[in-house]
Amino acid sequence: MTSIPRRGLLAGAGSALLGLTLAGCDQISRNPGVRATLARAEGLTMAAQRLILSRTALAREFTPADISPDFRANGSLRPAGDDYQALVAENFANWRLEIGGLVERPLSLSLADLRARPARTQITRHDCVEGWSSIGQWTGARLSALLEEAVLKPEARYIVFHCADRLDAFAEGDRGLYYESIDLIDAFHEQTILAYEMNGADLPVKHGAPLRLRVERQLGYKHAKYVMRIEAVESFAHIAGGQGGFWEDRGYEWYAGI
């Protein structure tokens, strides 16, 4: 039954099959139908996390001794363009955060205004989608308080963060600009803040000055840097690539809790 020629035949057939499989895998990976099917797991993951896990649970907070001395900066390290350089030159004195869209009372806030709003300080772990983690201390305005001040209209379902940095220089129009979006569960979470301080000092440019989102239960790319404008929307389908974020438009999950 197990004569050597038969074994050789099996091994030959096996390696031929392997070669075909490897070549086929890339083709399968590029197939739009396959991509759409695989992407369905995201809905299951999000539903499972939202169903099973507490929606208000706080991400673990660390001690000052845990703060990473080498917190890595990723994505844009300094937005291009004269507008942003001018903001940096005057230390963001004339910068204003616009909060609009589906709100009753649109707001326009300076950094001093933001510092006067309800704040929170937290030492949390930042998890990059690439796999690394760094721990930092963040101080910022609580997003929930700002949204309560602006008063969301009943049809508002998502909060979109429009940023100053163009991360994809080759994409046309607004498609190259960084943006992000979160739903109201995360927007009103206690640890969701707009950070203007990191590790007790003004937020450095490479980490998103003057303002970056902290949404502690999701991966790093959700934590939009260089936030200029906040928009409450019913749907983000009309914004840029329509997937709810710069990286989402490039195939990453909108729900980055995993």
Next chain:
Amino acid sequence: MDDPINPAKRRPRHSLLVRLTHWVNVLVLLVLLGSGLQIFNAHPALYWGHASTFAEPWVAMTAEPKGQGLAGYTQVGGLTVETTGLLGLSDGERRGFPAWATLPGYRSLAEGRRWHFFFAWLFVFNGLAYLAWGLASGHFRRDLAPRRAELSPRHLWTEIRDHLALRFPHGHYNTLQKAAYLAVIFGLLPLMVVSGLGMSPGVNAAWPWTFELFGGRQSARTIHFLSAMAIVAFVLVHIAMVLASGPLRQLRAMITGGEAPPPAPGAHP
């Protein structure tokens, strides 16, 4: 095992559910491994603890200048070896694992993650079906739990000598085989799930034990990687054992269920 009254009713060597979940697992683990290595390649370094200590990784795959070009290096603890063509640098490209080992072969963290999480769900459903059936049908108790006599040092020593001589008894699983299967089914595979969840910031917030169990998220990532390598090692030994103990008979049993029962009196041939 067999029904002494009616031999036609005796159980197949491998029940239908064991065969089905086994082959689903083969596909699922292959996809999870390839897509997992794709994800690993986005940051081909490992750390212990909560956060990454970028200057002092525990494991790192890098490409450094050498002579006129580049060479791939793999560092494990204090040891660094050149691994050009396999790790760190392959086909002239900086990458942890080579294209043939990753899914997709080209570089795409986004697609790797899509494959990984879709098949992670399949892995969980398949595993739960197997566990539920294994408990309900008595498969674990009957086929996998070692008997008291099998655990005597004398018996184990006999089995070890038989293994070294490549003598494998047919029929029941032997004790070493049972121990290996139990360790994988109730140890390694659940560890893959828990260490995977230990990297999820969403799960971490609600269930801090998922990362605290390992001493931090970066430790969970390291354990996830090492457990995957342990599963690869298990599969290699598993295949070697099949090859050494009558591969065609073994393969047929895992597909059709095993030796057909003897024909009932008066049945057509």
